[in-house]
Amino acid sequence: MSDPLHVAVALDQTGSHPGSWRAPGARPDTLTTVEYWQSLIADAEAGLLDLVTFADAFELHSGRPRTDRAVGRLDSLLLASRLAPGTRHIGLLPTATATHTEPFHVSKAIATLDYISGGRAGVVLRTTPDPDEAALFGQRRFPDDPAVLAELADEATDFVTVLRLLWDSWEDDAEIRDVATGRFVDRDKLHYIDFRGAQFSVRGPSITPRPPQGQPIVATTAAHAADLQVIGRVADLGFIAPRDVDDAGRAVTAITKAHSAAGRSPDDPVLVLVDLFVVLGETRRAAAERLAQLDQWAGTSFTPDIVPVVGTAADLADEIEQWLSVDGIRGVRLHPAVLPDDLHSITRAVVPELQRRNLFRNRYDDRNLRDRFGLPQPLNRFTTGKAGVA
Numbered sequence: 001m002s003d004p005l006h007v008a009v010a011l012d013q014t015g016s017h018p019g020s021w022r023a024p025g026a027r028p029d030t031l032t033t034v035e036y037w038q039s040l041i042a043d044a045e046a047g048l049l050d051l052v053t054f055a056d057a058f059e060l061h062s063g064r065p066r067t068d069r070a071v072g073r074l075d076s077l078l079l080a081s082r083l084a085p086g087t088r089h090i091g092l093l094p095t096a097t098a099t100h101t102e103p104f105h106v107s108k109a110i111a112t113l114d115y116i117s118g119g120r121a122g123v124v125l126r127t128t129p130d131p132d133e134a135a136l137f138g139q140r141r142f143p144d145d146p147a148v149l150a151e152l153a154d155e156a157t158d159f160v161t162v163l164r165l166l167w168d169s170w171e172d173d174a175e176i177r178d179v180a181t182g183r184f185v186d187r188d189k190l191h192y193i194d195f196r197g198a199q200f201s202v203r204g205p206s207i208t209p210r211p212p213q214g215q216p217i218v219a220t221t222a223a224h225a226a227d228l229q230v231i232g233r234v235a236d237l238g239f240i241a242p243r244d245v246d247d248a249g250r251a252v253t254a255i256t257k258a259h260s261a262a263g264r265s266p267d268d269p270v271l272v273l274v275d276l277f278v279v280l281g282e283t284r285r286a287a288a289e290r291l292a293q294l295d296q297w298a299g300t301s302f303t304p305d306i307v308p309v310v311g312t313a314a315d316l317a318d319e320i321e322q323w324l325s326v327d328g329i330r331g332v333r334l335h336p337a338v339l340p341d342d343l344h345s346i347t348r349a350v351v352p353e354l355q356r357r358n359l360f361r362n363r364y365d366d367r368n369l370r371d372r373f374g375l376p377q378p379l380n381r382f383t384t385g386k387a388g389v390a
Helices: 034-046 076-086 103-117 131-135 147-168 225-234 245-261 284-298 313-324 341-356
Strands: 006-011 051-054 091-097 122-126 175-178 183-185 217-221 237-240 271-280 307-311 329-336
Touching: 006 034, 006 271, 006 341, 034 051, 034 076, 034 341, 051 076, 051 122, 076 091, 076 103, 091 103, 091 217, 103 122, 103 147, 122 147, 147 217, 147 225, 217 225, 225 237, 225 245, 237 245, 245 271, 245 313, 271 284, 271 313, 271 341, 284 307, 307 313, 313 329, 313 341, 329 341
Parallel strands: 006 051, 006 329, 051 091, 091 122, 122 217, 217 237, 237 271, 271 307, 271 329
Antiparallel strands: 175 183
């Protein structure tokens, strides 16, 4: 494997299909227990997966809060921190909404998660023009105008810039812990970031020392075309939802152009993963029947906004290989229709199939999450005299 395949899994309540909570193995009554999430993480780690992402949003799970299908959520940042001590290898990426969240709070929360996990933390940033979500805060209103998406993308770019500056605002050796003199911190090695943007200004420094990774991984989901710009400008990972291989190529091109326009070095790469909706069965017919049953439980024929794969483990492996044929695609993020059923099929059937094809690892052998993705260990911009550069 010259360029290793990266496989992530999206954890979203009982699964990505709205009828998933009615599946026999879904256990919806345990969604707010740590045991439920621990079992999912343990399965994902047993399957040697790169990372899991935790879905989160300022809305109920179904997106239809006035129906009896709505499901409440746990806070993904808090959940990831609770689960981290029970893991050893897998990456943990909770979701933060840049549109309505202060970057200072997200920065220290992710830095804390990086310490708790021993260098396996990251964050998935999302933007949203949803007026219902905005109404929860009462501070902003979004007109029905496509230009808003570009504005939110610019805001997300500033958001990541602040995250990275705050993570660097402590030099690596700022904590001296000198008992004899009573000096715990060398204040000369803490730095104001003095960032001013259109939506927020942050002086800094952080209240949390520089994370073990230096810079935890920043991922962005491309829900809109403008999000491709954010991925190229500031992200380490980009999750895209192309319609087909040609569309994936166009997305990679847009990300590459944004990467270059932002002045990022080839030594500061962005890795692109394709989002896939997954319904698995021992046969294609069994998988199709599972999907039909889920649709019946949901009361509608569900159409995901990402490419669906309904079939066997071999079918999914074929689909993954197809996406890897696109220059610039480095892996996939799988969205199991039903948790834990489809996750278990991924780790117990799909992963062995990928290993048989010499596409996927047989063990974890990296020190932290940046190592796993081949990302460079970042120098502190304040130490190297590059303050203010994102």
